[in-house]
Amino acid sequence: MLKINRVHHIAIICTDYALSKHFYTGILGFTIVQEAYRAERQSYKLDLEVDGLYQIELFSFPNPPARPSRPEAAGLRHLAFEVDDIDAAVAHVNAHGVITEAIRIDEYTGKRFTFFADPDGLPIEFYEK
CATH class of the missing domain: 3.10.180.10 (2,3-Dihydroxybiphenyl 1,2-Dioxygenase, domain 1)
Structure with a gap:
């Protein structure tokens, strides 16, 4: 039987890095663990801590494709x-x-x-x- 311990992290790709960074840190209050700019991908990666229990990875990429995100859409x-x-x-x-x-x-x-x-x-x- 496969043993999975817990959810390790949740990855989110945003379209406006500064706006999303403010939303997740300034409004929701998540703590920044690490922030890195990856020049080869033209992408930021922001690791966020949620009360010491979870980690959210916030990514920015140039021109990410839109994804349906209504609660009833297939997927997450x-x-x-x-x-x-x-x-x-x-x-x-x-x-x-x-x-x-x-x-x-x-x-x-x-x-x-x-x-x-x-x-x-x-x-x-x-x-x-």
């Missing part, structure tokens, strides 16, 4: 981040101009959640602990 549906207080999390991102959907309740767990998008339209979910 969305990224979900657990928060202690969804009202505070929503107020925080709203104060930074990020529009969120109405808070809903998961019919199976009774937990509250909402969706919003990163600068490239990638669906992101806040899920209350």
